Amino acid sequence: MTQSLPKVATREAYGQALVELGRENPDIVVLGGDLNKSTFVHLFAAEFPDRFFDFGPAEQNIMGVAAGMAASGKVPFVSTFSVFGMCRPFDQVRVGIAQPHLGVKIVCTHAGILTGEDGMSAHGIEDLSLACSLPGFTVVAPSDAVEAVAAVRAAAKTPGPFYVRLYRPATPVMHSEDYEFRLGVGDVVRQGKDASIIATGVMVATALETADALTSRGVSCRVINIHTLSPLDEDVIATAAQETGGVVTVEEHLSHGGLGSRVAQVLGRKAPVPLEMVALQGYTESGDPALLIKKYHLAAEDVEAAVWRVLERKS
Amino acid sequence: MLDSGLGRCYNAPSRRIERGAGDDCIVITELAGILRLPLRRLFMTRGAAIAELPGIARESRRNILKMIFEAGSGHPGGSLSEIDILTALYFRVMRVDPRNPRWEGRDRFILSKAHACPGLYATLAARGFFPVADLLTFRKINSRLQGHAHVMTPGVEMSGGSLGQGLSFGVGCALSARLDGLDHRVFVMLGDGECDEGQVWEAAMSASHYGLDNLVAIVDRNRIQNDRFTDDVMKLEPLAQKWEAFGWKALEIDGHDMEAVVEGLETAATVQGQPAVVIARTVKGKGVSFMENNPAFHGAAPNEEEFQNALAELA
Numbered sequence: 001m002t003q004s005l006p007k008v009a010t011r012e013a014y015g016q017a018l019v020e021l022g023r024e025n026p027d028i029v030v031l032g033g034d035l036n037k038s039t040f041v042h043l044f045a046a047e048f049p050d051r052f053f054d055f056g057p058a059e060q061n062i063m064g065v066a067a068g069m070a071a072s073g074k075v076p077f078v079s080t081f082s083v084f085g086m087c088r089p090f091d092q093v094r095v096g097i098a099q100p101h102l103g104v105k106i107v108c109t110h111a112g113i114l115t116g117e118d119g120m121s122a123h124g125i126e127d128l129s130l131a132c133s134l135p136g137f138t139v140v141a142p143s144d145a146v147e148a149v150a151a152v153r154a155a156a157k158t159p160g161p162f163y164v165r166l167y168r169p170a171t172p173v174m175h176s177e178d179y180e181f182r183l184g185v186g187d188v189v190r191q192g193k194d195a196s197i198i199a200t201g202v203m204v205a206t207a208l209e210t211a212d213a214l215t216s217r218g219v220s221c222r223v224i225n226i227h228t229l230s231p232l233d234e235d236v237i238a239t240a241a242q243e244t245g246g247v248v249t250v251e252e253h254l255s256h257g258g259l260g261s262r263v264a265q266v267l268g269r270k271a272p273v274p275l276e277m278v279a280l281q282g283y284t285e286s287g288d289p290a291l292l293i294k295k296y297h298l299a300a301e302d303v304e305a306a307v308w309r310v311l312e313r314k315s
Numbered sequence: 316m317l318d319s320g321l322g323r324c325y326n327a328p329s330r331r332i333e334r335g336a337g338d339d340c341i342v343i344t345e346l347a348g349i350l351r352l353p354l355r356r357l358f359m360t361r362g363a364a365i366a367e368l369p370g371i372a373r374e375s376r377r378n379i380l381k382m383i384f385e386a387g388s389g390h391p392g393g394s395l396s397e398i399d400i401l402t403a404l405y406f407r408v409m410r411v412d413p414r415n416p417r418w419e420g421r422d423r424f425i426l427s428k429a430h431a432c433p434g435l436y437a438t439l440a441a442r443g444f445f446p447v448a449d450l451l452t453f454r455k456i457n458s459r460l461q462g463h464a465h466v467m468t469p470g471v472e473m474s475g476g477s478l479g480q481g482l483s484f485g486v487g488c489a490l491s492a493r494l495d496g497l498d499h500r501v502f503v504m505l506g507d508g509e510c511d512e513g514q515v516w517e518a519a520m521s522a523s524h525y526g527l528d529n530l531v532a533i534v535d536r537n538r539i540q541n542d543r544f545t546d547d548v549m550k551l552e553p554l555a556q557k558w559e560a561f562g563w564k565a566l567e568i569d570g571h572d573m574e575a576v577v578e579g580l581e582t583a584a585t586v587q588g589q590p591a592v593v594i595a596r597t598v599k600g601k602g603v604s605f606m607e608n609n610p611a612f613h614g615a616a617p618n619e620e621e622f623q624n625a626l627a628e629l630a
């Protein structure tokens with residue numbers, strides 16, 4: 001089903017949204033690191049050359065400058081790849097942005113293994129874990145281009161530090177233009193009673209595909225899109241666990257510290273039920289993204305197998 | 316065995332020739348316990364005549380294009396600008412043993428601008444570290460030739476991909492060599508855009524602080540980085556004076572004139588009491604007219620027609 005949907009790159013939708021935001025809010029400034037076409041902030045640079053700053057690949061410096069601008073009343077958006085915007089300058093983000101709770105908006109593209117052929121150094125599969133580890137950071141992993149635009153708009157008007165995770169390739173667009181994004185509120189995209197599939201980012205499409213496949217085999221799955229990983233909607237997760245009795249989490253990220261870990265914390269405290277995590281277990285390699293998804297067990301069939309394991313453990 | 320359309324393999328390990336030309340490596344490895352270092356240095360360099368080097372580099376240029384075309388992605392510009400220097404290093408200046416890539420007495424080469432790994436892979440294959448045929452697996456799943464240099468490849472010293480880290484690694488190698496009383500040299504290749512990274516200058520300061528005259532940095536001064544010309548992104552000049560102010564001996568050479576390259580590298584390697592940097596003036600995309608000085612070919616594969624034209628130019 002998701003195969004037939006139109007595809008748009010979240011980073012491209014972001015670049016266009018940023019231009020609109022620039023027109024609406026003169027305090028928005030954008031900082032880039034020599035990847036400005038890739039992150040699509042070159043669109044903003046073209047329209048607002050005075051509010052755009054390129055520092056070259058010097059991400060530690062960029063984060064410090066952005067912190068200073070935020071402290072001076074600007075709304076700085078920093079864009080680079082997720083490995084260079086979260087992994088590389090982590091201490092600058094931690095001490096310079098998170099601890100003083102400054103309103104720097106870090107919008108990173110090329111997250112996860114969908115970056116494919118560039119290989120493991122380019123695969124940002126720790127970014128959610130790192131971002132979620134920072135108290136006070138809002139962390140959003142949009143599932144498609146429509147949600148990406150909504151997330152970026154939310155970032156512009158939400159005080160404090162914000163991380164948004166975007167992808168390189170065009171991905172299926174599941175939401176219609178009138179979709180109402182609610183920051184911090186998990187979105188139940190499908191009701192179901194036998195098990196819950198809780199997914200984030202691009203894997204929401206995979207979760208839906210799996211739920212479809214399972215429907216035809218008599219299994220009814222609830223599908224929840226956790227676009228906001230921090231603050232986490234604990235209620236929607238606990239309710240799903242209580243009502244369906246088993247949970248599968250799905251993310252294109254390491255199992256440590258990402259969605260699966262965060263859901264496990266909620267279940268442990270509020271609603272212990274069988275939990276299976278579909279996530280990366282370690283570092284990967286170069287390759288075509290679709291082949292990597294298969295080799296590293298993030299495909300719909302892997303989600304389906306996890307659901308069957310949960311059903312078995314339930315009984 | 317090497318019938319891949321990928322040119323001749325210099326010193327390739329081959330079952331057929333057990334003790335042929337260029338096999339000084341084997342002999343020396345066996346005699347390693349008996350011979351002491353100065354002699355080993357003499358034997359382990361391939362000592363190619365300077366007149367031989369441009370032909371090897373030309374073949375590597377062709378292989379760079381074949382790899383990137385076959386992969387459908389990769390970084391031709393910085394691979395073509397660095398290749399004359401890599402050829403001089405591996406075929407003349409450095410002592411290495413392709414049959415024993417981790418031989419303790421080897422000179423180290425660190426490709427800090429690890430996106431330009433096609434140049435390194437082509438050179439390592441030509442020198443016999445692995446079969447030339449393997450080059451066509453570049454960036455494919457299950458390959459040893461990752462999209463950014465990684466230590467899984469025989470002959471690759473450091474995993475990279477995040478700019479700015481190689482010189483620090485080189486400082487570590489050079490300090491260790493001194494501690495262990497070993498006389499090998501450490502060469503680190505940096506991009507000019509990469510010099511925007513603050514870590515480069517932290518490493519530079521520490522190298523001169525410790526008087527690391529066994530360390531040589533090479534800056535591939537091709538004047539282009541990811542998006543644009545370096546002058547537009549972040550001014551670097553006066554670059555030589557910057558290095559000198561950080562306590563380095565700086566040399567400037569034409570990075571495509573083999574005589575100058577060999578002489579510059581050898582001179583830099585014999586500087587006493589301080590580290591040396593070779594600033595190599597190069598042309599990004601060198602050897603392919605439409606890639607030369609063209610920022611568009613920093614990180615883009617040629618299409619079929621461009622590929623054929625490029626090969627024809629390098630015939």
Ligand SMILES: Cc1ncc(C[n+]2csc(CCOP(=O)(O)OP(=O)(O)O)c2C)c(N)n1
Nearest residue numbers: 034057393476477478506507508509540541
């Ligand atoms: C920390 C980090 N930030 C950003 C990038 C993305 N990036 C890849 S290559 C490149 C430009 C490098 O330019 P230069 O060092 O001049 O390399 P060359 O011209 O030799 O290819 C950038 C910004 C990166 N690899 N690492």
Ligand SMILES: [Mg+2]
Nearest residue numbers: 507508539540
């Ligand atoms: Mg350059």
